[in-house]
Amino acid sequence: MQQSRQQPALVAARHDPREKRTTAELTALAETAGYTVVGELTQTRPEDAAYQFGRGKAEELARRVAEHEVDTVLVDNPLSPQQAHNLRALAPDGTPFVDRHRLVLDIFAQRAGTRAAKLQVRLAELRYELPRVRQEIRLEAEAANERRTVAGMNEKEHRRVLDIQERIQRVERRLDSLGSVESDRRAHHRHAGRDLVALAGYTNAGKSTLLRRLADDLAVEGDGATDPDHPDEATTAATADRLFETLETTTRGVSTDGRRLLVTDTVGFVRDLPPWLVDAFESTLSAVYHADVVLLVVDASDPRSEVREKVDTCRDVLDDADGVILPVLNKVDQCSTAHVDRLHELCSGFDADPVAVSSTEGTGVDELLARVRSAVPTAEATLTVPNTGKSQALLSWAHDHGSVADVDYDGETVTFDLVGRPAVIERARSKATDVSKTG
Numbered sequence: 418m419q420q421s422r423q424q425p426a427l428v429a430a431r432h433d434p435r436e437k438r439t440t441a442e443l444t445a446l447a448e449t450a451g452y453t454v455v456g457e458l459t460q461t462r463p464e465d466a467a468y469q470f471g472r473g474k475a476e477e478l479a480r481r482v483a484e485h486e487v488d489t490v491l492v493d494n495p496l497s498p499q500q501a502h503n504l505r506a507l508a509p510d511g512t513p514f515v516d517r518h519r520l521v522l523d524i525f526a527q528r529a530g531t532r533a534a535k536l537q538v539r540l541a542e543l544r545y546e547l548p549r550v551r552q553e554i555r556l557e558a559e560a561a562n563e564r565r566t567v568a569g570m571n572e573k574e575h576r577r578v579l580d581i582q583e584r585i586q587r588v589e590r591r592l593d594s595l596g597s598v599e600s601d602r603r604a605h606h607r608h609a610g611r612d613l614v615a616l617a618g619y620t621n622a623g624k625s626t627l628l629r630r631l632a633d634d635l636a637v638e639g640d641g642a643t644d645p646d647h648p649d650e651a652t653t654a655a656t657a658d659r660l661f662e663t664l665e666t667t668t669r670g671v672s673t674d675g676r677r678l679l680v681t682d683t684v685g686f687v688r689d690l691p692p693w694l695v696d697a698f699e700s701t702l703s704a705v706y707h708a709d710v711v712l713l714v715v716d717a718s719d720p721r722s723e724v725r726e727k728v729d730t731c732r733d734v735l736d737d738a739d740g741v742i743l744p745v746l747n748k749v750d751q752c753s754t755a756h757v758d759r760l761h762e763l764c765s766g767f768d769a770d771p772v773a774v775s776s777t778e779g780t781g782v783d784e785l786l787a788r789v790r791s792a793v794p795t796a797e798a799t800l801t802v803p804n805t806g807k808s809q810a811l812l813s814w815a816h817d818h819g820s821v822a823d824v825d826y827d828g829e830t831v832t833f834d835l836v837g838r839p840a841v842i843e844r845a846r847s848k849a850t851d852v853s854k855t856g
């Protein structure tokens with residue numbers, strides 16, 4: 418983070434007459450990106466195609482930029498290339514207009530640490546740039562009043578566009594190969610009997626805090642929090658009251674009543690993210706899309722209307738998720754029971770009813786883990802094998818891959834119950850058959 422930047426910025430937001438919006442989120446995003454908000458301007462009206470705001474408001478914005486001597490204008494609404502161009506033309510020379518998408522991208526760019534995160538940010542930036550370069554070319558041509566071919570671009574301009582397109586393809590290819598590594602890793606974990614759980618939700622909902630709480634509970638139970646065999650399981654997940662605190666995935670092991678969960682913390686969502694931006698983060702979000710259970714963490718301390726909006730944003734992004742979606746109403750230490758009860762209906766339509774928790778205080782966490790256990794794919798078997806060295810090897814394998822109970826040595830045979838992932842139970846059955854055949 419380049420927190421030292423602290424550039425003064427003006428925030429501007431337009432919303433439709435029937436929408437209820439504040440600039441609070443934009444301001445939080447601005448501060449996260451290192452700006453100091455020195456003024457704001459809002460307007461309620463339908464979008465203007467030329468300026469986003471009405472012409473009069475756009476002029477007022479330009480005047481206030483000059484008065485406040487700000488470096489940057491942060492606009493809550495996504496600006497079309499044309500709108501950005503027109504606004505710049507009104508404002509003092511060189512004033513950048515950073516729209517919400519660009520601001521989110523800037524934060525991501527500052528935070529990206531791993532190769533995958535950097536590639537994802539690069540991809541999103543290139544996708545953001547492409548229509549803007551096209552528009553720039555069009556406007557330059559108009560200004561020069563040139564006659565153009567049907568394609569509308571000369572050779573040099575065409576090359577510029579092609580260059581971005583080629584870079585997009587290159588980054589996509591590199592991300593694809595990282596994606597297949599991730600997919601192999603998931604298959605490996607499942608093969609080892611682990612259940613994959615992902616934390617998803619709006620930024621600042623408390624995902625990282627919840628992960629720390631779950632993993633801490635594990636430590637209290639006396640079991641190791643991380644598995645040295647799985648280097649992707651980090652020991653810490655940072656928490657702070659800033660947006661997009663987590664950009665890269667962090668996975669920690671959580672043992673609960675015989676199940677070994679791998680819980681992955683991911684990037685938070687924010688409203689109005691364009692599909693190209695969400696797509697660019699596919700590699701990070703693949704942990705969510707392909708989890709067995711997705712814990713959709715909701716900040717219950719927000720006002721009801723805000724919870725509704727945030728849940729709906731998450732609902733859109735989670736549309737493609739394979740696993741069971743379990744809503745988690747977090748921060749209940751901050752709100753009344755009546756408020757929490759009223760939030761239940763906003764979480765309807767998911768696979769499971771919400772669970773109320775406080776990640777900081779630990780309330781509701783046992784109930785949450787019980788609900789996760791009942792949501793992960795489960796099968797069970799009672800296996801009987803001859804009591805030999807091989808049966809001991811089978812038992813030890815069963816302990817590693819699932820939950821073993823009621824081991825009963827009855828003279829020549831050993832009988833035990835095994836609960837675990839269906840594929841593990843299948844493999845255990847076939848191993849037991851082999852042991853029985855070969856003695």
Ligand SMILES: Nc1nc2c(ncn2[C@@H]2O[C@H](COP(=O)(O)OP(=O)(O)OP(=O)(O)O)[C@@H](O)[C@H]2O)c(=O)[nH]1
Pocket residue numbers: 618619620621622623624625626627655656657658659660661662663664683684685686747748749750751774775776777778
């Ligand atoms: N009172 C209260 N505060 C909480 C609780 N859970 C999280 N917080 C606070 O909420 C803020 C955000 O928590 P994080 O865990 O960083 O949120 P996140 O969802 O990981 O956010 P991103 O990584 O930005 O997506 C922090 O200041 C936490 O201390 C809770 O149960 N109760």
Ligand SMILES: [Mg+2]
Pocket residue numbers: 624625626655662663682683
């Ligand atoms: Mg986080």
